[in-house]
Amino acid sequence: MNSLFGRILISATLAVFVLCMALWQWFSHSQTHNAQLVQQSLHNELAAHMADINPLLSQGVTSSAALKEAFHDFMLLGPSFEIYTLDLAGNVIAYDAKQEKIKRPQVDTLPLNQFLSGASLPILGQDPRSNNKDKIFSATELQTPSGEKTGYLYVIIGGELFDNWQSLTNEQQQLTHWASGALVSFIFAILLFVLLVRHFTKPIAKLEHSLRSLNKDGEQALALPLNKRAPREITQLTEDINHLLSRIHRQHHDLVNQQQARQEFMLHLSHDLKTPLTSLQGYIDTWLLLPADKQNRELIEVAARAGEQLQQLLSQILQLTALENGQINVHKQAVNLQQLLHDLQQQFAPRAQSQKVELNFHAEPDLVIHSDPQLLTRVLNNLVDNAIRYTPKGGYININLQQHDNQLWLEVTDNGSGMHKHELSALKQLSSNQARLESQHSLPQLGVGLAIVRQLVALLEYDIEIESTPGVGSTFKLAVEPLS
Template identity: 30%
Template sequence: MKLTLTQRLSIVFSALLLACCGASAWLQIRSSDLHDQEVIQGLSRDLAGHIARSAPLMDANGLRPDAVRQLFGQLMVVNPSVEVYLLDNQGRIKGDDAPIGHVKREQVNLAPIRRFIAGDTLPILGDDPRSTDTRKVFSAAPLQVNGQAPSGYIYVVLLGEAHDALAARVSASSVLRTTLWYTALVTLLGLIAGLMAFGLITRPLKRLSAAMLRFDANGEPDTQPHVPRSSSAGTRDEIAVLETAFAQMAARIGEQWRELTRQDQQRRELLANISHDLRTPLTSLHGYLETLSLKSDTLGETERKRYLAIALAQSVKVGRLAQALFELARLEHGNVQPAWEEFSLVDLVQDVFQKFELPAEARHIHLRAEIPQRLPTVCADLGMIERVLTNLLDNAIRHTPADGTIGVDLAYRDGKVSVTVSDSGSGIPANLRDGLFERPFSSGGGHRGGGFGLLIVQRMLQLHHSQIRLVEHTGAGAVFCFELPTSLSSQTTGATV
């Protein structure tokens, strides 16, 4: 069965908590036993010496069995938990008052006894004569006769069989069970509290995981999962920082996806408009050429020249459109970079005006320029800026009626030279103003829209870190404005047009 990360962490946490509680309980019991043994051994340290001095257990003839049995019996009646033994110099048991068959050893190791007599740190455990492998706290003292060298030892086991039996009965009593139940209850409460705290800590991680599972890369605002943006400033909570980072990433991906969708829609519209703009002149060109081919023998010289002129005009229109598409593609893919140079914008405007003098006179359109007396030179790509002005003026002439006016105004503001191109034509319809410089609009239907010329203008100005904008104004026509940086030398010139 697959478990979630939270479940696995909870199981590990529970196991560690139970193990720690068990180890802590064992250590407490163990330390309590050692403490009790040390206290008991410390309090009874002189018990064996007192026994050795209180009554003669040996005389010149050796051990006095009656005296030993009588004394040992009295001591065990007074304190049933002690067991007294008489040992010789090799540790062999020479006297005791134990019931028959209870003594399991014939000899006791003397090393702990010597350490006890020497005063080593308590507790010191010695052999239990009534067990083959048990070690218990004891009291010991040398046994001397007439002040001579020790002829044996008094060995007192402080926690004998009576103590063990009583401890076994008490361990099964209600007091111990109640204590164990209290310990288990405290452990359970600690486990519950720990799991609740762990759940609260991992809740942001669960919320983040759910948000990541529900995340929709389409990036629509109404379909995005709600991710609380915790304030990560100044916090050390890694989950909160990760949650905030994911929210920012989700918003960024959504924005990028919507931008890609918008660009894809623009490309679809671009292809549709290209198809429309190419189909009309190509159809016309094909029709006139086909007519010339089929009726070459019946057409007069005048009609033949007129058809050829129309076909030639349509081919020129297709060529201009193809050239514009090629230039726009180069700008879109970054294949063109501006060649920065200093030049006079006044002289450039004069050159462009001269280019459009004949078309303007043919349509009875007046060209006007407003240029201040002192204007700094600009730093830009001369060819690109000439193309920008050419496209804007060409677009203005095509949409300005006879006896109209086209104006170019130059001004110096905030370290930049602003260029404003205005006309008295039909203006830009309100429904075409959004995205005017982002996608071309078909020029059919008699309405003025944005063609490839405005797209090329926008891309070229973007390479100059500038933007072209449509200026809102009262009256007829359209007004476009953009800015160019001045040159470093800030040379000035005076000119009039």
């Protein structure tokens, strides 16, 4: 029952069975109608002939004991006829039957008048021997010699005895008809189902065979062959499956690359963490081994800076994790760029002075941009931190604004060690949406700081351009949005 084969077979059998029964009912009704039409047409003048040959009826007599004998003689015509005389109101007057046989003492005269006026046959009239049956009949008016109407001669065609025999025959044949109909329906449904399965499921079988024979090896994306002669639904299903296989292949490829990227990133991260941790541990051990009178405060200061660097790396890792998990939202507002750059320069001034690096951050006093101040500060903070780390003594770090092609660019420039091609390709983005999808692939080539920049820029929906030459320096350009 749960298989496609079983469901189609049962549905087809039921549909054919219902159709056969409906056709049989229609055929039976049509056959009955035609039989009534033939019978009533053949006996159309029966009542008139009876009235003409009987002396009493021809004189317009409707109630007489002698009529019963005449009716009995008329019954020699066959048991299918029942003869009655009616008055003008349709009341039954004379008949050849027992009194208890008469169930309806009055019949409607409208069908009689329609019959006498030549209306289309068959016409059904009420049966005096039944309260709910209408039957075909023959009728004629009874008149006196002077032409006065006295009533009707009413002849039922197919009387009670005929109905009894017909009912008995129908009961015997009904079971046979139903059994024959069910058997024919089932056989026809089986044949129809076999033809449908052969015709309609052949493309499905080919599609299923193609799915099972897919090559599971190799780096190429899996695809099903297109059958141009297949029905439109099968062709569309094949295209949809191929599209899904292509997406699965791309996602699998991305997952493999992402896994590899994370492994490489962990190697870089362990190196970044190991350097300050080793320095911290080394200086502390050295300080502890020296005699008390020779313990130098400078060793503790170097160890403290290594601890600060380690703390900063851990903070960046937490930021990167929050970005990857989508826990940081953008809240853009009006930002005074000059104030933001002034606070940033004050933050990095002590470190820049200790490493003899010049900081030049400039923006117009009245320039207001539309951005998230916290996220933009994080971007610039990581760029400046990275620049100070790789800029030699006597170098410089500049932040200023440039107008190019009707676009305002915030440029961060240094004369440090620069970046290599693989690092540039990892940081550059094609679009903000694509950056969100591809951001994790660039982690191992960038380090934690620039990986954070990569995701923050994508989150802010900023375009970024990078120009860098190893040994010469780097320039990071952010397309900012002035507040209109």
